[in-house]
Amino acid sequence: MTAISELRVNGDRLWGRLEEMARIGATPAGGVHRLALSDEDRRARDLFRAWAGSLGLAVSVDGIGNMFARREGPEGTGAPAESRPPLVLGSHLDSQPTGGRFDGPLGVLAALEVVETLEEHGVRTARPIEVVNWTNEEGARFPPAMMGSGVFSARFDLADALGATDPDGMTVSDAIDRIGYRGALPVGGRPIAAALELHIEQGPILEEDGCEIGVVTGVQGARWFDLAIVGEEAHAGSTPMSRRTDPVAALGRFLVDVNRRVERDFAPHGRLTFGVLAAEPASRNTVPGRVTVSVDLRHPDDATLDDMEDALREAATDACLERGAAWRLDDVWRSPPVRFSGRCIDAVRAAADLCGYSSMPMVAGAGHDSVHTNDVAPTGMIFVPCEGGISHNEAENITPAQAEAGANVLLHAALRLVEPTPADMLSAPTNQPGGAA
CATH class of the missing domain: 3.40.630.10 (Zn peptidases)
Structure with a gap:
C-alpha cells in the first residue's frame, strides 16, 4: 500500500x-x-x-x-x-x-x-x-x-x-x-x-x-487604448522644420517621456507596450497629418493602473503642446x-x-x-x-x-x-x- x-x-x-x-x-x-x-x-x-x-x-x-x-x-x-x-x-x-x-x-x-x-x-x-x-x-x-x-x-x-x-x-x-x-x-x-x-x-x-x-x-490588469495625434499635412521639401505641426515629432517626445515615467515610477510591475503604429497619409514626401499608436498598459494593482493612465495622458498633453498638435485617447478594452x-x-x-x-x-x-x-x-x-x-x-x-x-x-x-x-x-x-x- x-x-x-x-x-x-x-x-x-x-x-x-x-x-x-x-x-x-x-x-x-x-x-x-x-x-x-x-x-x-x-x-x-x-x-x-x-x-x-x-x-x-x-x-x-x-x-x-x-x-x-x-x-x-x-x-x-x-x-x-x-x-x-x-x-x-x-x-x-x-x-x-x-x-x-x-x-x-x-x-x-x-x-x-x-x-x-x-x-x-x-x-x-x-x-x-x-x-x-x-x-x-x-x-x-x-x-x-x-x-x-x-x-x-x-x-x-x-x-x-x-x-x-x-x-x-x-x-x-x-x-x-x-x-x-x-x-x-x-x-x-x-x-x-x-x-x-x-x-x-x-x-x-x-x-x-x-x-x-x-x-x-x-x-495583472490590462488597459488598451488607441492614441491619435493630429497635426497638419505639409510638403516634406518646402516646409521648414520650424513651421511644421508634425504629429510624428510629437509622438517621438511622447514615446520617450511616457516610457521614462513608467520605468521610473511604476517599476518593477508596470508594463507599457506600443504594438501598432501608423502615419497618414503614408506618403514618403509628405509630413503626416495624423499618427496613431496602440497602447497596452498592465499592472497588478487597479489604483496604480489609474496612475499609469494619468501619466499617459499627461505625457500626451506635454508632447502635443510643444508641437501645436491635438490628441485623442480612445478606450479599447479594460481587464481589471x-x-x-x-x-x-x-x-x-x-x-x-x-x-x-x-x-x-x-x-x-x-x-x-x-x-x-x-x-x-x-x-x-x-x-x-x-x-x-x-x-x-x-x-x-x-x-x-x-x-x-x-x-x-x-x-x-x-x-x-x-x-x-x-x-x-x-x-x-x-x-x-x-x-x-
Missing part, C-alpha cells in the same frame, strides 16, 4: 503525449501552427478525445466548442450530475501562428495525466473531475482571446462570439460546424467547484530565480486585475512543498482562461519555467522534468481541493482504467 502523499504522475507518459500533440501542426522550426477551429485544431481535439475515451471519461462539447472530459466521483451516490459540481483542470490546445509546443497543451495533457494517475491507483475522489480544452484561448485567428472560457463565464455573449470573423471572413459559427465541434451542451450556466490551470510561465522570472514552481496569486482564490493558492503552495519543489508567489503577466473561470468559481494557477522566458515563439521550450513537476503539483493541489476516497491509502497500481477503489 502507498500513502497518498507519495503518489506521482508518470512523467514519461506525459512527455510522450506532449510530443505526439506537438506533431499536429508542427513547423520546420520546431513550433506549432494550430489556429483555433482549423483542421489542425480538429486533429488535436480528436486526439484529446481519443485519449480521454481510452480512460473511460465521458467527453461532452458545448456550443462554443469547449470540451469537457469527465471522471465521476464516488459511484452509487444517486445524486444527479448537476448536484455534484466538478473540479475543472485544463487549458487550451490552439496556438499562435508560429507558436510553441507547450503554451496550452501542457495544461490539458497534464490534467489528463492527473486523471490517469488516479485511475491507475484506484483513487476515487469525493466529487467529479473534468479535464477541459477551452476554445480559442489565443485569439490569433478569431478575436477576442480567451473566447471559450469568456462565454462560459458569461463575460462574452455567445452570439457575439459565434459571429466573430477571421481575416478571411469566416465566422466562428461556420468554423465550428466545419470541423464538427459544435456540441449540444449549453455554454456555462452550471456550477463548478473550483478550477486549476497549469501553464508555462511565458516569462523569465522562475528560471532567473532558479525556482521550480510558480504559485500564481492572480493576473484578478486575485485568485486563497484556498486554491494554498493548495498549490502546499502541493509544491509536499512534492519537494521550490516555489515562489507570482502574478501572471499574460491573460489566461483562468481569468474567466475566476468569475464563476475559486480558481488557481501553477507555473513552470520556460527556457529563456520565451513564449509565443517556435523556440519555446521546457524540459521533461519541468513538465513532470508541474503535473505532480497539479495532482496534489487537485487532491487537496477534491478529497480522495479513501483519504489515507492507495491500492496497488493497476494498468486498467477504473481500478479498484
